Amino acid sequence: MIEYSFSIAELEYFLLIFTRVSCFIFIAPFYSMNNTPARVRVGISVFVSYLLYQVMLPHEAIVYDTLLEFSGIVIKEALTGLLVGFGANICSSIVVFAGRIIDMDIGLAMANQLDPTTKEYASISGVFYQHFVMLMLLVSGMHRYILQALVETFTLIPINKAVFDGNRLLVPMLDFLRDYLSIGFRICLPVFCVMLIVNVVLGILAKVSPQMNMFAVGIQIKLLIGFGVMFLTTGMLPYISDFIFTEMKTMMVAFVEAMM
Numbered sequence: 001m002i003e004y005s006f007s008i009a010e011l012e013y014f015l016l017i018f019t020r021v022s023c024f025i026f027i028a029p030f031y032s033m034n035n036t037p038a039r040v041r042v043g044i045s046v047f048v049s050y051l052l053y054q055v056m057l058p059h060e061a062i063v064y065d066t067l068l069e070f071s072g073i074v075i076k077e078a079l080t081g082l083l084v085g086f087g088a089n090i091c092s093s094i095v096v097f098a099g100r101i102i103d104m105d106i107g108l109a110m111a112n113q114l115d116p117t118t119k120e121y122a123s124i125s126g127v128f129y130q131h132f133v134m135l136m137l138l139v140s141g142m143h144r145y146i147l148q149a150l151v152e153t154f155t156l157i158p159i160n161k162a163v164f165d166g167n168r169l170l171v172p173m174l175d176f177l178r179d180y181l182s183i184g185f186r187i188c189l190p191v192f193c194v195m196l197i198v199n200v201v202l203g204i205l206a207k208v209s210p211q212m213n214m215f216a217v218g219i220q221i222k223l224l225i226g227f228g229v230m231f232l233t234t235g236m237l238p239y240i241s242d243f244i245f246t247e248m249k250t251m252m253v254a255f256v257e258a259m260m
Contacts, residue, residue, distance in 0.1 A: 009059075009061060009062065010059065012062055012070070013053070013059045013060075013062060013159065014049065014050075014053045015074075016062065016073065016074065016077050016159050016160070017049045017052050017053055017056075017077075017154070017159070018045060018046065018049040019074055019077045019078050019081065020077040020078070020080050020081035020150075020153075020154075021045050021048050021049045021052070021081060021150065022041075022042070022045040022049075022081070023077075023078045023079075023080075023081030023082045023085065024081035024082070024084055024085040024150050025041050025044055025045050025085070026041070026081075026082075026085070027081075027082055027085035027086055027089050028084075028085035028088055028089060028146055028150075029088050029089050029091075029092050029134070029137065029146070029248075030134060030137055030138070030143045030146070031044065031143070031146075032085075032089065033134070048147070048150075048151075052151065052154060056154060060158065060159065062159065062160060073159075073160050076160065076162050076164075077159065077160075077162070079162070079164065080153065080157060080162045080259060081150070083169070083255045083259065084149070084150060084153055084252055084255055084256060085150075086255070087172070087248070087251035087252045087254065087255040088146055088149075088248045088251065088252050090176060090251065091176075091244050091247045091248045091251060092130065092133065092244070093180070094179075094180055094183050094184050094187070094243075094244060094247065095126060095129035095130050095133055095184075095187060095240070095244065096122045096123070096126035096127075096129075096130060097126070097180065097184040098125075098126065098129065098183075098184040098185070098187035098188040099122065099123045099124070099125035099126025099127070099128065099129050099130075099188075100122070100123045100125075100126055101184070101185075101188045101192065102123070102125040102126075102188045102191045102192075102226065102230070103123040103124060103125050103126070105188075105191055105192060105195040105222070105226065106125075106191065106195065106222050106223055106225075106226030106227070107219050107222050107223055107226075108123065108124055108125070108223070109123070111123065111124050112124075113127045114127075125230070129187070129237075129240065132237050132240075132241070133240070133241050133244050136237075136238065136241035136245075137241070137245070140241070140245070142245050142248070145249075146248070146252075149249075149252050149256075152256075153256055156256055156260055157256065157259055157260060162259045163259055163260065164259065165258065168257075168258040168259075169255070169258045169259075171254070171258070172251060172254035172255055172258060175250075175254065176247075176251055179247055179250075183243045183244070183247060186243065187240050187243070190229055190233045190236070191226055191229050191230060191233075194225060194226075194229045195222060195225070195226065198218075198221060198222060198225055199218075202214050202217075202218045202221070
């Protein structure tokens with residue numbers, strides 16, 4: 001027979017750890033995907049929280065006087081987990097942005113598909129790049145790095161020690177918007193440049209042969225050439241994933257530093 005007893009203070013400390021971990025799992029890339037079962041996410045949250053609860057012994061006492069103060073501590077831990085996971089999750093939107101530009105160039109702007117990561121409708125090319133990035137995330141072990149980064153936050157930001165400063169949190173978002181455009185255009189640059197040349201050629205042909213319907217011909221040419229360029233640049237996809245993963249690390253570190 002196993003007997004295990006704990007105090008109310010220990011239970012409160014475990015629940016605060018569980019709050020931060022579960023909020024992180026809820027929004028972090030890969031873990032928050034629709035095809036990840038809810039029971040698996042809850043199980044990972046409980047398991048990781050229990051391990052952290054054992055590792056972080058002895059536990060510091062959580063000092064509060066009223067239920068309202070304890071609720072504030074719970075909200076603070078939830079925001080900490082959400083912000084750390086959000087810092088990694090927003091980087092997934094970069095490939096969706098690049099894919100939308102590619103589809104606008106090759107004529108698939110109106111063809112949308114549900115993106116399992118962002119839970120929004122995205123372009124076909126964006127979903128294709130998104131699935132590949134998620135595959136590279138698993139192959140490279142990035143999902144373990146993300147979880148390890150969450151564990152490190154308990155050392156850098158102990159329970160009830162997070163500080164939320166709007167100005168400090170705004171700086172990482174502004175840096176991300178700059179990198180968002182820069183990395184997005186790097187990803188779609190091969191297709192963008194080839195489509196620019198194709199448009200110039202079609203414009204010249206339209207002047208040389210006005211009797212030809214360049215609109216009907218151009219749609220097919222752009223589609224075939226666009227898919228051809230995407231096929232030829234498949235070898236660049238690991239470098240695209242490297243761009244995204246580097247940005248994930250940067251954003252997670254920036255949000256953690258902003259809350260210290």
